[in-house]
């Protein structure tokens with residue numbers, strides 16, 4: 688198993704997979720990696736559908752890049768609007784205040800927000816996508832550490848996935864994450880230099 692730092696360095700987007708099953712335990716650990724991710728107010732808005740075998744056909748019409756369906760497993764990574772309801776946010780916030788990790792004054796800033804009481808009124812905030820992104824990258828790195836390959840995929844039709852997987856309206860499919868043993872060893876893609884990404888204070 689690779690260390691976290693090795694996984695960060697060795698990870699590549701993999702678009703060609705071996706026809707080899709993934710041990711159940713590895714899939715469990717990938718889900719666990721998502722579960723342990725940090726999130727704003729500990730709201731944990733991420734939800735996942737794991738498609739394997741014939742179930743992958745359910746998203747066949749929504750996928751633009753055929754390699755996605757050739758992976759033995761595909762996670763449909765989603766957000767749940769319920770995580771942004773007033774009752775739930777306040778419950779999570781109270782936990783943080785009681786645990787003394789957030790002060791009452793800091794919590795007051797959120798309590799002052801007009802939080803939605805009905806799921807139909809929830810507009811997912813930018814932080815929801817940050818939270819899901821962190822959970823997904825945790826999954827990616829866990830998979831890499833087990834020698835598995837993954838690729839973030841946004842090129843798909845979320846509305847169609849919503850329909851074919853019969854996802855409720857409160858669930859938004861955001862990313863597809865195919866997972867499998869790599870059948871390619873791509874070189875590192877070009878990256879900006881440190882000079883280019885650092886802004887002088």
Ligand SMILES: Cc1cc2nc3c(=O)[nH]c(=O)nc-3n(C[C@H](O)[C@H](O)[C@H](O)COP(=O)(O)O)c2cc1C
Nearest residue numbers: 698699700701702752838839840841842843875876
């Ligand atoms: C948010 C996001 C969306 C992406 N969507 C796609 C996609 O739809 N299809 C695809 O082939 N690669 C997709 N990628 C992979 C990028 O092309 C890839 O990360 C980038 O070229 C750098 O290569 P590397 O991941 O091998 O380092 C996506 C990556 C991210 C982070």
